[in-house]
Amino acid sequence: MKRMKKYLSILLATLMALGLLTGCGPANETTSTPPDDSSAAPATEPGSETTELEGEITFWHSFTQGPRLETIQAAADQFMADNPGVKINIETFSWADFYTKWTTGLASGNVPDMSSALPTQVVEMIDADAILPLDDLIDRIGRDKFYEKALVEMTAEDGHCYGVTLYSNTEAMWYRKDLMEKYDLEIPETWDELYECAKIITEGENGEVYGAAFPMGANDMLATRWLHLYVRSAGETLITEDGKANLTSPTAIDGINYWVKVYQDCSPADSINYNTLDEATMYYQGKLAFDFNTGFHISGVQENSPDLMEYIDCAPIPRVNEGDPAVGCETNNTPLVIWKNSEHPEICEAFIEYFYEPERYVDFLLSVPVGMMPAIQGVTDNEKYQSNEIVQQFQHADEVLNQMLPGSTAIGMEYGPRPEAGLLTSQHVIEEMFQDIILNGTPVEEAAKAAEDELNDLFETVG
Amino acid sequence: MRNKRYMAKVAAFCFILPALLVAVLLLLYPVLSSIFYSLTSKHLIKADYDFVGLKNYIDVLSDPSFWKSFWINIKWTVVSLVGQILVGFTAALALERIKHCKSFFRTVLIIPWAFPTIVIALSWKWILNGVSGFLPNFLVSIGLFEKAPQFLSSGELVFPTLVFINIWFGAPLIMVNVLSALQTVPKDQYEAAQIDGASPLQSFIHITVPHIRMVVGLLVVLRTIWIFNSFDIIYLITGGGPAELTQTVPIYAYNVGWGLKMLGRSSAVTVLLLVFLLIVCFMYFKLLDKWEKEGTA
Numbered sequence: 099m100k101r102m103k104k105y106l107s108i109l110l111a112t113l114m115a116l117g118l119l120t121g122c123g124p125a126n127e128t129t130s131t132p133p134d135d136s137s138a139a140p141a142t143e144p145g146s147e148t149t150e151l152e153g154e155i156t157f158w159h160s161f162t163q164g165p166r167l168e169t170i171q172a173a174a175d176q177f178m179a180d181n182p183g184v185k186i187n188i189e190t191f192s193w194a195d196f197y198t199k200w201t202t203g204l205a206s207g208n209v210p211d212m213s214s215a216l217p218t219q220v221v222e223m224i225d226a227d228a229i230l231p232l233d234d235l236i237d238r239i240g241r242d243k244f245y246e247k248a249l250v251e252m253t254a255e256d257g258h259c260y261g262v263t264l265y266s267n268t269e270a271m272w273y274r275k276d277l278m279e280k281y282d283l284e285i286p287e288t289w290d291e292l293y294e295c296a297k298i299i300t301e302g303e304n305g306e307v308y309g310a311a312f313p314m315g316a317n318d319m320l321a322t323r324w325l326h327l328y329v330r331s332a333g334e335t336l337i338t339e340d341g342k343a344n345l346t347s348p349t350a351i352d353g354i355n356y357w358v359k360v361y362q363d364c365s366p367a368d369s370i371n372y373n374t375l376d377e378a379t380m381y382y383q384g385k386l387a388f389d390f391n392t393g394f395h396i397s398g399v400q401e402n403s404p405d406l407m408e409y410i411d412c413a414p415i416p417r418v419n420e421g422d423p424a425v426g427c428e429t430n431n432t433p434l435v436i437w438k439n440s441e442h443p444e445i446c447e448a449f450i451e452y453f454y455e456p457e458r459y460v461d462f463l464l465s466v467p468v469g470m471m472p473a474i475q476g477v478t479d480n481e482k483y484q485s486n487e488i489v490q491q492f493q494h495a496d497e498v499l500n501q502m503l504p505g506s507t508a509i510g511m512e513y514g515p516r517p518e519a520g521l522l523t524s525q526h527v528i529e530e531m532f533q534d535i536i537l538n539g540t541p542v543e544e545a546a547k548a549a550e551d552e553l554n555d556l557f558e559t560v561g
Numbered sequence: 562m563r564n565k566r567y568m569a570k571v572a573a574f575c576f577i578l579p580a581l582l583v584a585v586l587l588l589l590y591p592v593l594s595s596i597f598y599s600l601t602s603k604h605l606i607k608a609d610y611d612f613v614g615l616k617n618y619i620d621v622l623s624d625p626s627f628w629k630s631f632w633i634n635i636k637w638t639v640v641s642l643v644g645q646i647l648v649g650f651t652a653a654l655a656l657e658r659i660k661h662c663k664s665f666f667r668t669v670l671i672i673p674w675a676f677p678t679i680v681i682a683l684s685w686k687w688i689l690n691g692v693s694g695f696l697p698n699f700l701v702s703i704g705l706f707e708k709a710p711q712f713l714s715s716g717e718l719v720f721p722t723l724v725f726i727n728i729w730f731g732a733p734l735i736m737v738n739v740l741s742a743l744q745t746v747p748k749d750q751y752e753a754a755q756i757d758g759a760s761p762l763q764s765f766i767h768i769t770v771p772h773i774r775m776v777v778g779l780l781v782v783l784r785t786i787w788i789f790n791s792f793d794i795i796y797l798i799t800g801g802g803p804a805e806l807t808q809t810v811p812i813y814a815y816n817v818g819w820g821l822k823m824l825g826r827s828s829a830v831t832v833l834l835l836v837f838l839l840i841v842c843f844m845y846f847k848l849l850d851k852w853e854k855e856g857t858a
Contacts, residue, residue, distance in 0.1 A: 201606045201822070226606045305709075308692075317800030368691030370714040370803045385692060525820055533804035537716040559821070 152183030153442040155211035155449075158200075160193045163397075165465035173458045177449050184445055204228055211440035212450070215433055217251050217508040218520035220261045224254045225517055225560075229435045231258035235447045239454050243474040245503070248431040251511050261433030262450055263473035265463065267392035268502040269327060269428040270412040270495070277307065277387045277409075289328060289356055289416045292388060296364035299387040309364035310388045311380050312357050313372035314532045319509075319523040320377060321357070321532045323428065326509045327390060328353035330427035332418045337510040341518050343553035345528070345546040349418070354542050358535055370533060382406075390415070392430070393468040393499050396492055412495045414502060426506030431473065456480060468492045471499060517560040527552050592835075599829040605822035617829035627830070629805060630813040637724065637809055638789045644728035645784060646777070649735025656736070657743045667740070674733040682797030685726050689713050713799060719806055723795060730794065731787075735780055742776040743769070778849045785845070786838055810834055 157174070161167055167190060174186040189210070191199055197219065203209045204226060215223065223229045236244065236259055244263060252261035271292070277299055278285065286292040296309025313320035326336050332349045344350055361369065369377070381389045382402035389395070399406050414424035436446045453459060460480050463470050467488035472478055483489060489496065510519025522528075531549035534540045540548075599617050603610040621627050652670055656663060673681065688695050689712040697709035712722040746769060754764045792811040795801065801808035801816070808816075810830065818827025 198819075201819075204606050205608065222606065226608075228606075305692075314803070315800060316802035316805075317796075366692045367711040368714045371799065373800075380692070383693070530802070530804060533802060537804045537806070556821070559823070 150183060151181045151442075151445050151448055153445055154185040154187065155440065155442050155445050156187045156189060157446075157449075158189050158191060158196060158210040158213040160191055160196045160214050162190055162192055163466070166462065166470075169458070169462045169465045170453075173453050173462070174449070176458075177452050180452075181445075181448075184449075186445075186449065200228075207439050209437045209439055211442060212434060212436045212446040214264065215261060215435050217261075217431055217433070217511060217515070218523060220252055220433060220435060221515045221517050222520055223435060224260050224515070228438055229260050230438055230440075230443055231256075231260055232262055232436060232447070233259050235450060236262060238451060240474070243476065245431075245473065245475065247429070247505065247507055248433075248473055251431055251508060251515050252433055253515065261435050263431040263433050265470035265473055266429050266431045266503065267394060267469065267471055268426060268430075268499050268506060269323070269390055269392060269415065270498050270502055271415055272381065272389045272391055272395050272410060272412045274307075274384070274387050274406075275409045275411055277303075285413045286388075286416055287414075288420050289331070289418060292416045293356070293360055293364070296360065296388055300364045307385055307387055308366050308380070309386075310360055311365045311369040311372060311377055311386055312361040312532075313369050313374075313377045314361075314529050314536075315371045315373040315376065316526045316529045316533065318373035319526065319529070320372065320374060322509060322523055322526075322528040324357055324390060325350070325353050325528060327415050327427045328356060328418075330506075330512075331415050331422075331425060333425070335510070335512045336522060337512070337516070337518055339513045341516060341557060343518075343522070343550045343557065345531070345550040345553070346543070351542060351546060352418075354532070354535070354546055357532065358542065361532075361536060370536060393471065393492075393495065394466060396468050396488060396495070397466050400488070407491070411492075412498050414498055424501065426502035426504060428509055429503055429506040430508055464489075468496050468499070471503065518557045521556045521560065522553065525553070525556055527556070595828040596832055598825050599832045601825045603825040603828070605818065605824050610825065613825065617823075617826045618833070620826055621829050621833065626805065626808075627810070627813060630808045630810045633720075633807065634789060634809040634811075636720075637727075637791075637795075637807075638785060640724050641727040641731065641788050642781065642784055644724065645731040645735050645788075646781070648728055648732035650739055650777075652732065652736040653739035653743060656740055667737070670736060671733045673730050674737075678730075678793045679797060681726070681730060682794050686713070686798055689722065714803055716804070716806060719799060719803065723798060723807055726798070727788065727791070727794060731784065735784070738776060738780050739773060742773040746772045774852055775849065778845070778852065782842060782845045782849075785841060789838060789841075790834075 159170060161170060171188060174188055178184055178186055193216065196213070200209055200213070200219075200223075209228065220229070231254075236249070239262070241249070245266065248263040248266060249259055252263070253259045271286075273285065277283075278295070281295075281298050281302055283295045283298065284291070286295050292310075298309070299307060300309040312324060322336070329336055329344075329347075329350055334344065334347060334349045336344055336350070338344050345354070366380075372380075377386075377389065378391065378395070378398055379402075380386045381391070381395065382398050384403055384406050393412075395410070395412075396407075399410055415427050417424065434450055436443050436450075440446060453462070454474065456477055459472070459474075459477060460483050463472055463478070464483060464486055467486050478484070508519060510516065510522045527549050531545045534548075535542055535545045598610075600612060600614060601610045602613050602616075656667055656670070659666060689697065691697055691709055691711045691714060694709075694712075697706075697712065700706045701709050710718065712718050750768050751764055754768060759767070790811055791809075792815065795807055795809060796812055796815070799807045801812040811834075814827050814830040814834070817823050817830060
């Protein structure tokens with residue numbers, strides 16, 4: 099009996115150890131064959147008045163906040179009412195969950211008919227031959243209405259555009275007007291001025307408020323973003339035209355040194371682990387004087403600290419030298435894509451076209467006023483948009499963000515869509531480089547060279 | 562009579578067959594597929610892959626980051642395990658002695674184990690936040706520190722902090738099991754030892770330990786596997802950082818598989834982990850076997 103118990107224990111322990119491997123098996127081996135090009139084309143002409151749409155589609159999106167979710171649901175409900183043969187199932191996931199869902203679902207064909215996506219993900223989806231070209235749809239909505247850069251980011255080497263930009267958001271420098279006034283400071287226009295202002299506020303507030311919080315959490319990409327802002331403001335890029343990492347140019351080295359200095363003199367020590375939420379929470383709590391973010395900061399502050407609403411505003415990204423032109427550095431264009439596995443791409447196209455009609459599209463933009471910038475030009479001239487309270491209150495911020503928009507792209511996409519851009523932001527090499535410099539005292543040039551080599555090795559895996 | 566026994570065995574087998582089938586299918590398929598994919602260039606989202614032989618194993622074993630993660634994992638497991646056993650054992654002995662409100666204290670002490678890991682991780686992250694966290698600010702307010710200690714961002718503090726959280730989290734399980742084992746020790750043996758003039762320490766070493774060491778031994782085996790494989794608590798609190806100071810092998814495997822999408826290489830990491838843990842388990846069981854023989858002798 100005792101021996102039996104022992105064998106049972108051994109068997110259980112072995113099974114537990116084997117359980118280790120369960121997480122690494124692929125979700126499902128069966129790969130569904132993507133339909134060929136002819137079958138992938140819409141079965142019917144979506145723009146045609148006489149075509150009656152019929153079928154069921156699944157729409158995954160990552161707009162988890164209430165108002166955005168509600169406007170999309172309302173549009174879907176109205177579309178289904180107008181097209182009784184159509185059923186739209188909406189499923190909502192956070193961006194992180196969405197990424198896990200589609201990457202694991204792709205192998206088993208368990209992907210939706212249409213979804214939202216991030217620009218770097220679109221490149222991966224194109225690479226995996228998972229989504230359909232949407233040139234006809236873009237032409238029907240009006241190709242000229244879209245910002246050119248946004249379409250370029252979704253255009254593959256084959257010349258087809260695979261995503262329709264739903265909205266854009268541009269990075270700008272957010273600051274606290276009351277603190278600038280308290281310390282009699284001018285809005286910084288150069289990086290050096292920003293450092294000086296941040297240092298004065300940090301010292302003056304004695305731990306109650308920090309000038310800036312340079313975020314380096316290795317499960318996020320904020321240090322990459324902030325270094326990218328510095329490098330782009332000088333007209334350079336973190337990925338060169340020939341697809342190589344650039345962390346050792348004089349500007350990049352200056353940028354790394356600059357942010358290390360900001361961390362040491364103006365940031366909470368904890369920001370070495372900060373991710374997007376930690377960083378934003380600091381700003382929402384009124385504990386940060388400066389931050390880099392998009393117009394989404396307004397809704398964040400409104401929700402968390404409405405008292406601060408009158409004190410926040412944004413300014414263009416600082417420049418390296420005084421007198422340099424203010425340039426846009428980073429814009430994220432969030433697109434909608436249609437998956438190749440879809441049995442009803444014609445319904446997806448028709449719904450997207452329907453959603454872009456001003457009455458629905460403006461409602462969607464106003465669900466996060468100023469945060470979501472329109473993907474198509476001219477739509478904000480609409481009276482409904484202009485009369486919105488937040489739009490009116492943050493008119494200056496809106497102007498700054500619009501000023502930053504032209505010419506800016508997603509990080510690493512300055513020379514068009516490329517898979518290397520995804521690796522630059524998803525592998526956290528730059529975050530770990532900064533942590534290495536700060537915690538281990540590795541010299542900046544040495545750490546930058548090591549990180550550049552590591553990135554180039556990674557780039558070869560997708561090259 | 563023989564036929565009856567045979568039929569009883571068949572019936573018993575039929576009853577356990579469904580459970581056995583589920584266990585085998587749920588475990589065997591992923592295990593075999595992991596071993597298979599560890600020999601291929603399988604990518605997370607690409608359909609095509611090639612057979613690459615042992616390349617993934619060579620790549621993993623020649624990656625300094627893997628070895629760094631492995632040693633951190635060993636440290637993490639050993640220190641956490643020793644801490645959990647010491648704290649759990651002490652708490653169990655204390656509870657055994659308590660005369661009043663025993664169940665109340667037992668419930669209170671089991672609380673850390675009862676909460677989901679994500680709640681624990683986020684709570685500790687909030688408590689230890691270097692700017693607004695309760696603990697750093699409390700330590701400053703009572704004058705122990707001049708500046709708020711950075712538990713999760715200091716190179717010296719982050720690993721001990723995580724180990725402390727893991728001990729706090731895992732000790733209750735040890736406590737409950739040891740307490741149950743303590744209750745099975747015959748009380749008359751203590752009385753006999755007392756009559757013979759044995760000290761409390763001698764009673765503990767010669768009566769308590771031999772009676773509970775099999776239970777503790779099995780707990781050590783289980784906890785070793787669990788702690789070695791623990792992913793969520795570390796990932797949620799530090800993500801393996803800063804500067805890979807808390808990156809264990811499961812986090813390394815996750816980064817390779819889900820970050821780099823190199824499922825083949827990630828599978829190789831987990832197969833290596835499996836082999837290592839099986840060796841450790843084998844050694845443990847050899848020891849348990851020896852104890853058992855000593856116990857029956």
